[in-house]
Amino acid sequence: MTDQASRPSSDLRPAAQTIRVVVILAAALLISHAYFYNGAQWNHNARLDMIFATVEGGAPLFSIDSFISDHRAGKNTGDWSFFQGHFYSNKAPGSSLLGIPAYFCFYHAERLVGVDPAAPGPALWNAYLVHVLVTVVPLVLSLPFALFLFLRLSGGRLRWAVFCTVSLYWGTFLFPYATQLWGHCTAAAFVIVALSLFQRCGVRTPLAVGACSGAAVLCEYSCAIAVCAIGVGYLVRRDLRSFGTFCLGGLPALGLFAWYHTVCFGAPWRIANFYINPIFQDDAGLFSEFYAEAIYGLSFSGFHGAFRFMPVLLLGLLLLPLTGRNRDRVFCVVCVLMAGGFLAMNLTFNGWHGGYCIGPRYQIPVLIAYVVPLCWLPGYRWARAGAVLLSAAGIVCMSLIAMISASYPENARLSPLRAYTGWFWDMVTGRGSRLHPFPGQIRDQASSEVYQLQHFNWGELVGLQGAASALPWVVAMGAAALLVYRLTAAVPPTNDDGGSEPEPTA
DSSP: OOOGGGSOHHHHHHHHHHHHHHHHHHHHHHHHHHHEEOOOOHHHHHHHHHHHHHHHOOSSTTOOGGGOSOTTTTOSOSOEEEETTEEEESSOSHHHHHHHHHHHHHHHHHHHTTOOTTSHHHHHHHHHHHHIIIIIHHHHHHHHHHHHHHHHHTTSOHHHHHHHHHHHHTSSTTTGGGGTTOSHHHHHHHHHHHHHHHHHTOSSHHHHHHHHHHHHHHHOGGGHHHHHHHHHHHHHTTOHHHHHHHHHHTHHHHHHHHHHHHHHHSSTTOOGGGGBOGGGOOTTOSSOSOOTHHHHHHHTOTTTOHHHHOHHHHHHHHTGGGGGGSSOHHHHHHHHHHHHHHHHHHHTOTTTTOSSBSSOGGGGGGHHHHHGGGGGOOOOHHHHHHHHHHHHHHHHHHHHHHHHOSBOOTTOSSOHHHHHHHHHHHHHHTSOOOSOOSOOOSTTOTTSTTGGGSSEEHHHHTTOOGGGGGHHHHHHHHHHHHHHHHHHHTOOOBOTTSSBOOOOOO
């Protein structure tokens, strides 16, 4: 057995280059997704209210009574559940539970130096920093798992693995929805880690797969579908020992889930949706029937169509028949079950459109399942060039949405993409500046001096205005792209046995 230290330095170079690529991409992701902050509307305030109220004190635990001054008018938030005389967030608790320790530190540190955490300025920065820690940081931590997953599936082609990684994190709705405190991106991060570890098939990985899968359910109830898909994967492999370890790994999250819902709603199986604001329910409940219009709405429509905004995902869907070439067919089945299960859930949900926002946001936790088939794209230059163009189109769309906001009135006159393109062009030509057309507020601060900063990007904080405020972000992403391109150019593709594998050409 050859010791690693005795190997030639040239043998270690590809691994070292890969680590450098991972570090650069992770740093770029942190800078990119934390650069834009699109404030808070109902959905985000429901999570922030729970974080603030829990740390600042009040009875009962986790209630947001102090923030619901007029529940009929929906002031601050209308995303509440009501149980035994108290208001609670109607969201899965995971992202709020992650934010509570962070805000606890901010709150007591600020009070120690004589700063009021509820004052307009500190409250804004507390909300932003909690958002970064709860939303952006988990995505950053998940990126190495995604890249190494794509690297394994693509036969060691580092440059193509980077393409799939960039397509996932910048070319899908993971990007714009990471600019606000939703639960979707945090759940997606846990699903990405779970899928990567599941495909790796290590002896100890089922415990971590279970833990990450359980954490995803804590962040989004719908991720129970992903848990079932992975469980089916272990059973299809006939690996009962790993299946048991997987279930064991999910027990801590299950215990926290049961405790939270018992505290808030009296029983571990009573989730927040049972007591949701009546305006979100019809006579038959949340999941009442099959909505045929959702098929087009979630695929190609101008408001919520996945393939309209993320065309590279359609290519991934068309490549599904090629996934049988992969040795781990069980992994492919798990991805199909995830994507199909989420779509079926979405098609039967009375709020399938996701409300006043852009894109199929309920599909975000399993977007990786749509990207995975890209790993098996034939290596012909024309095929790869087409995929790159489709991904680039998605990146442009996602960047434009991230710059302005993923929250958009569904009954607006123009489609979001058309409207956003027009607003951006007006800013570039100097005919107007509508960078933040949908203002939001936290803690009822509509009349405060920082109200105009409820949405911001870091370019605006240094004095840049309109479209120019995105220039530092463009420069940073361009520099990262150049570095990654140069690093990956020096790494030859390898097959599963560690040898060179030629690229097919047209």
